Amino acid sequence: MSSAARVLAAGAVASWAAMRLLRGEGSFSFDGKTVLITGGSRGLGLVLARDVAGAGAKVAICARDQDALDRARAVLERIGAAVMALPADVSDRESVHRLIAAVTARFGPIDVLINNAGVIEVGPAETMSVADYEEAMATNFWGMVYPTLEVLPAMRERGGGRIVNITSIGGKLGVPHLLPYSASKFAALGFSQGLRAEVAGDGVSVTTAIPGLMRTGSPRNAIFRGRHRAEYAWFSIGDSLPGLSVSAEDASRRILAAARRGDAEVLFPAVARLAVIATAVAPNLTASALALADRLLPGAPDHGTGRKRGKNSQSGLSPSWLTRRGDEAARRYNQIAPAEGSST
Numbered sequence: 001m002s003s004a005a006r007v008l009a010a011g012a013v014a015s016w017a018a019m020r021l022l023r024g025e026g027s028f029s030f031d032g033k034t035v036l037i038t039g040g041s042r043g044l045g046l047v048l049a050r051d052v053a054g055a056g057a058k059v060a061i062c063a064r065d066q067d068a069l070d071r072a073r074a075v076l077e078r079i080g081a082a083v084m085a086l087p088a089d090v091s092d093r094e095s096v097h098r099l100i101a102a103v104t105a106r107f108g109p110i111d112v113l114i115n116n117a118g119v120i121e122v123g124p125a126e127t128m129s130v131a132d133y134e135e136a137m138a139t140n141f142w143g144m145v146y147p148t149l150e151v152l153p154a155m156r157e158r159g160g161g162r163i164v165n166i167t168s169i170g171g172k173l174g175v176p177h178l179l180p181y182s183a184s185k186f187a188a189l190g191f192s193q194g195l196r197a198e199v200a201g202d203g204v205s206v207t208t209a210i211p212g213l214m215r216t217g218s219p220r221n222a223i224f225r226g227r228h229r230a231e232y233a234w235f236s237i238g239d240s241l242p243g244l245s246v247s248a249e250d251a252s253r254r255i256l257a258a259a260r261r262g263d264a265e266v267l268f269p270a271v272a273r274l275a276v277i278a279t280a281v282a283p284n285l286t287a288s289a290l291a292l293a294d295r296l297l298p299g300a301p302d303h304g305t306g307r308k309r310g311k312n313s314q315s316g317l318s319p320s321w322l323t324r325r326g327d328e329a330a331r332r333y334n335q336i337a338p339a340e341g342s343s344t
């Protein structure tokens with residue numbers, strides 16, 4: 001390497017280090033902190049829990065399904081984590097109040113809240129009921145607001161704390177066949193961004209995570225309406241496609257790094273960033289592309305809207321070699337109860 005190249009390389013490393021320092025990266029550690037992760041029993045939440053526990057945090061997780069929680073607790077205890085796994089429904093304000101009181105009583109004040117719990121309903125608009133919209137808003141929006149309002153006063157009083165809100169690319173652009181989900185994620189994103197500005201002066205950092213597709217194995221437990229087998233097939237195949245989706249491990253790494261740095265936003269993978277840029281600079285073109293995509297998706301059936309889980313919507317296309325990576329994620333991230341067997 002020539003000396004000029006060496007000087008340039010040293011300069012680049014120095015400015016990268018200065019940027020990290022300015023953004024506070026490295027100054028925040030999860031070690032010894034109390035971290036509450038909603039929806040930590042499976043999928044991304046479980047990987048986040050495992051990663052913060054590995055970094056020395058006391059970790060509390062919640063979900064509604066006790067069996068999945070027990071399995072998740074065993075996974076976390078195996079790595080030597082101090083763990084609480086509590087049944088709670090984030091769409092119920094009282095339940096959230098009890099959850100946070102229990103965690104605080106045993107682990108002390110919550111230093112980091114990760115609002116991760118979410119539900120998704122897939123199908124054409126004609127098949128969605130008002131209850132589907134209410135369910136999405138209750139979990140994806142109110143389920144973020146309730147825990148936040150519960151922990152915020154103590155964080156403000158202490159002059160510190162981190163809140164990480166897991167939203168979605170579906171909260172940046174309206175996605176066909178995901179209307180309740182998209183609407184609720186737009187609401188969550190607006191809440192998260194505005195909150196960051198309001199609490200910054202109190203030493204509380206809010207990070208908005210905006211993931212595109214992640215291989216968490218979630219399609220198995222998602223809700224499908226209309227031609228549910230065809231809906232499950234396109235959704236689970238998309239979830240498995242290389243380039244379109246990222247692994248849950250990769251997602252967790254990116255989200256926790258952003259939280260450590262105190263970033264306002266983390267948006268990934270590249271294809272999701274491109275979609276956001278395209279929507280901003282060419283909204284009509286993006287709308288046409290989405291309308292075209294909608295035409296390729298299954299139409300609404302003549303009668304019967306149904307409401308089935310992915311695991312009850314299997315076909316020749318899913319599971320298949322096309323969904324291999326997503327199916328593997330379902331096995332790895334606690335999406336399958338032992339009673340369901342090892343079949344996907």
Ligand SMILES: NC(=O)c1ccc[n+]([C@@H]2O[C@H](COP(=O)([O-])OP(=O)(O)OC[C@H]3O[C@@H](n4cnc5c(N)ncnc54)[C@H](OP(=O)(O)O)[C@@H]3O)[C@@H](O)[C@H]2O)c1
Nearest residue numbers: 039041043044063064065089090117118168213214216218
């Ligand atoms: N997977 C993706 O491609 C993707 C992409 C973008 C954004 N996201 C977002 O990332 C987050 C995690 O996704 P994921 O794929 O890991 O989902 P997942 O595997 O379906 O896990 C969702 C978790 O939330 C819990 N949960 C759902 N409703 C709840 C409620 N009312 N109260 C308490 N817990 C509840 C679930 O447990 P119980 O059902 O037992 O309650 C489960 O632990 C979600 O917010 C999702 O919208 C996912």
